[in-house]
Amino acid sequence: xxxxxxxxxxxxxxxxxxxxxxxxxxxxxxxxxxxxxxxxxxxxxxxxxxxxxxxxxxxxxxxxxxxxxxxxxxxxxxxxxxxxxxxxxxxxxxxxxxxxxxxxxxxxxxxxxxxxxxxxxxxxxxxxxxxxxxxxxxxxxxxxxxxxxxxxxxxxxxxxxxxxxxxxxxxxxxxxxxxxxxxxxxxxxxxxxxxxxxxxxxxxxxxxxxxxxxxxxxxxxxxxxxxxxxxxxxxxxxxxxxxxxxxxxxxxxxxxxxxxxxxxxxxxxxxxxxxxxxxxxxxxxxxxxxxxxxxxxxxxxxxxxxxxxxxxxxxx
Amino acid sequence: xxxxxxxxxxxxxxxxxxxxxxxxxxxxxxxxxxxxxxxxxxxxxxxxxxxxxxxxxxxxxxxxxxxxxxxxxxxxxxxxxxxxxxxxxxxxxxxxxxxxxxxxxxxxxxxxxxxxxxxxxxxxxxxxxxxxxxxxxxxxxxxxxxxxxxxxxxxxxxxxxxxxxxxxxxxxxxxxxxxxxxxxxxxxxxxxxxxxxxxxxxxxxxxxxxxxxxxxxxxxxxxxxxxxxxxxxxxxxxxxxxxxxxxxxxxxxxxxxxxxxxxxxxxxxxxxxxxxxxxxxxxxxxxxxxxxxxxxxxxxxxxxxxxxxxxxxxxx
Numbered sequence: 232x233x234x235x236x237x238x239x240x241x242x243x244x245x246x247x248x249x250x251x252x253x254x255x256x257x258x259x260x261x262x263x264x265x266x267x268x269x270x271x272x273x274x275x276x277x278x279x280x281x282x283x284x285x286x287x288x289x290x291x292x293x294x295x296x297x298x299x300x301x302x303x304x305x306x307x308x309x310x311x312x313x314x315x316x317x318x319x320x321x322x323x324x325x326x327x328x329x330x331x332x333x334x335x336x337x338x339x340x341x342x343x344x345x346x347x348x349x350x351x352x353x354x355x356x357x358x359x360x361x362x363x364x365x366x367x368x369x370x371x372x373x374x375x376x377x378x379x380x381x382x383x384x385x386x387x388x389x390x391x392x393x394x395x396x397x398x399x400x401x402x403x404x405x406x407x408x409x410x411x412x413x414x415x416x417x418x419x420x421x422x423x424x425x426x427x428x429x430x431x432x433x434x435x436x437x438x439x440x441x442x443x444x445x446x447x448x449x450x451x452x453x454x455x456x457x458x459x460x461x462x463x464x465x466x467x468x469x470x471x472x473x474x475x476x477x478x479x480x481x482x483x484x485x486x487x488x489x490x491x492x493x494x495x496x497x498x499x500x501x502x503x504x505x506x507x508x509x510x511x512x513x514x515x516x517x518x519x520x521x522x523x524x525x526x527x528x529x530x531x532x533x534x535x536x537x538x539x540x541x542x543x544x545x546x547x
Numbered sequence: 548x549x550x551x552x553x554x555x556x557x558x559x560x561x562x563x564x565x566x567x568x569x570x571x572x573x574x575x576x577x578x579x580x581x582x583x584x585x586x587x588x589x590x591x592x593x594x595x596x597x598x599x600x601x602x603x604x605x606x607x608x609x610x611x612x613x614x615x616x617x618x619x620x621x622x623x624x625x626x627x628x629x630x631x632x633x634x635x636x637x638x639x640x641x642x643x644x645x646x647x648x649x650x651x652x653x654x655x656x657x658x659x660x661x662x663x664x665x666x667x668x669x670x671x672x673x674x675x676x677x678x679x680x681x682x683x684x685x686x687x688x689x690x691x692x693x694x695x696x697x698x699x700x701x702x703x704x705x706x707x708x709x710x711x712x713x714x715x716x717x718x719x720x721x722x723x724x725x726x727x728x729x730x731x732x733x734x735x736x737x738x739x740x741x742x743x744x745x746x747x748x749x750x751x752x753x754x755x756x757x758x759x760x761x762x763x764x765x766x767x768x769x770x771x772x773x774x775x776x777x778x779x780x781x782x783x784x785x786x787x788x789x790x791x792x793x794x795x796x797x798x799x800x801x802x803x804x805x806x807x808x809x810x811x812x813x814x815x816x817x818x819x820x821x822x823x824x825x826x827x828x829x830x831x832x833x834x835x836x837x838x839x840x841x842x843x844x845x846x847x848x849x850x851x852x853x854x855x856x857x858x859x860x861x862x863x
Contacts, residue, residue, distance in 0.1 A: 271645050271646075271649065272645055272646075272648050272649030272652060273645070298624075301620070302618060302620050302638070304617070304618050304620065304637075304638035304639055305621060305638045305639065305641045305642045305645070306642075307639070307642075308614075308638070308639040308640075308641075308642030308643070309642045309645070309646065311667065311668070312642060312643075312646055312663075312664070312667045312668075313667050314646065321620075322618070322620035322621045322624070322638045322641075323620055323621065323623070323624040325621045325624075325638075325641060325645075326621045326622075326623075326624030326625045326627075326628060327624070327628075329587050329588055329589070329621070329625070329641075330587075330588075330625065330628055330630065332588050333587065333588030336588060347628075348628070351627065351628045351629050352627070352628075
């Protein structure tokens with residue numbers, strides 16, 4: 232069993248590669264839920280849904296989020312009612328949000344909701360929320376603190392980021408299913424997701440870093456920064472705004488107490504020695520995933536690298 | 548100002564005729580809200596929405612309910628999640644339910660929600676709920692008591708009706724806007740809606756019959772029964788199941804304490820004398836509304852009949 236920690240699009244791609252490379256029932260994915268928010272009266276979980284749709288093979292390949300071929304009729308009618316529809320939700324996507332909202336109101340946990348969704352869509356990987364309690368990423372900017380989706384979608388992540396906090400994180404608890412998945416994992420993969428606002432909240436759940444350190448399974452990150460740039464989203468500018476480099480080295484620094492290895496792109500090969508000084512093993516390969524074949528190839532290399540690190544364990 | 552009491556499709560048609568015959572800002576419609584129910588986590592108000600869409604000119608002419616040209620993508624995805632989608636909701640229709648549910652959760656009254664909806668859709672008639680409190684029509688059948696939409700939609704009104712009650716009606720209050728509309732009305736029209744489960748709940752709101760009796764405005768019903776049959780829905784079998792005739796005479800009997808006049812179809816002309824014995828004036832005309840022209844013509848005749856009854860008032 233391999234456990235992946237993932238945010239949205241980049242994380243979903245590698246998780247998908249792992250899912251297809253490893254075969255069914257051997258992957259668990261812990262997703263960031265600190266992006267979750269309420270809109271149109273519904274509970275929306277962007278990262279969980281992106282991973283869900285991607286693993287189900289129904290994600291929109293053009294956008295990374297949402298469903299392939301989805302329509303936007305409900306949103307069009309909401310606009311007719313005068314609503315500001317700054318956050319795109321397709322008609323199929325609305326079904327997910329409707330059902331999640333209904334189940335949560337009925338008292339279901341997010342863990343149970345996601346298990347039902349993967350089951351219904353035929354996904355034979357486990358999709359686990361980082362916590363069942365609501366957590367909300369808040370972004371401090373020169374214009375004041377913004378809710379994450381305000382910063383990310385409505386204002387197109389154009390604000391300077393002065394700080395990030397995860398509201399509610401102190402009350403979040405590691406779900407039992409996540410504890411079990413960590414215990415069962417032969418490797419833990421940090422997907423190429425934003426280290427601050429995607430992997431960051433997962434690691435900020437009280438006890439999560441200790442839990443991850445408690446297992447001897449190798450922990451391998453795939454850098455979301457390639458050649459100084461985030462492949463998608465604001466990870467690069469966010470890192471710089473917060474005083475970090477936008478580099479695989481900076482990513483390693485953020486996870487320094489956890490990582491056994493990191494997978495970086497050929498574009499960053501020169502960072503290898505510097506990272507090695509931190510005691511983290513490095514695999515240099517092509518990390519940009521354009522096609523499905525890319526996902527599977529990278530995932531296979533990452534899994535192989537983790538297996539080697541497991542074998543090396545006594546020597547580290 | 549004319550005030551119409553309406554249920555779903557038949558009521559919406561006549562209300563639409565009145566709206567187009569009388570011109571803007573001269574019509575108020577009080578709708579039955581005892582059909583309202585929760586589904587897919589949303590609050591659905593079938594009769595209010597049918598009247599809303601009809602007056603906005605966006606109703607589906609083929610079904611009478613829902614919106615013209617609506618798609619059913621959200622419902623299709625809900626089915627993929629294993630949901631039993633026995634109640635049809637189109638994607639545009641979902642926007643209405645989403646927004647209503649959100650507003651009600653925010654503390655808005657149904658009166659305010661419907662005012663916002665008519666405003667947004669450019670409807671210059673007032674659409675008023677019979678009450679802001681939730682009321683639920685329950686239908687007693689040989690298989691036990693059924694929620695109204697279970698009886699009406701899921702089981703296609705095929706059960707024998709042993710009784711009807713309006714759960715929560717004792718706590719319902721006449722909204723101030725309805726009181727005002729009754730005071731302002733120069734005529735009150737009982738639309739050709741089911742007298743038991745559409746007009747019935749409106750009249751069952753505590754104080755409603757007294758309020759209607761308190762005004763000297765003529766009260767004219769349009770019979771929903773023509774030639775012994777309901778033009779739409781189960782009004783005929785329901786009347787018979789409950790020991791009434793399925794006839795205009797039976798309709799008059801149910802509203803006997805209120806009506807000044809009734810409009811019946813040529814098919815029922817022979818009932819004229821019998822109804823007159825109850826002290827209710829009768830207009831015989833074509834009451835079947837197939838086209839928009841039919842709606843406007845019938846509405847004009849009804850309004851004219853009411854105006855004559857108003858002029859006659861001293862002679863009644």
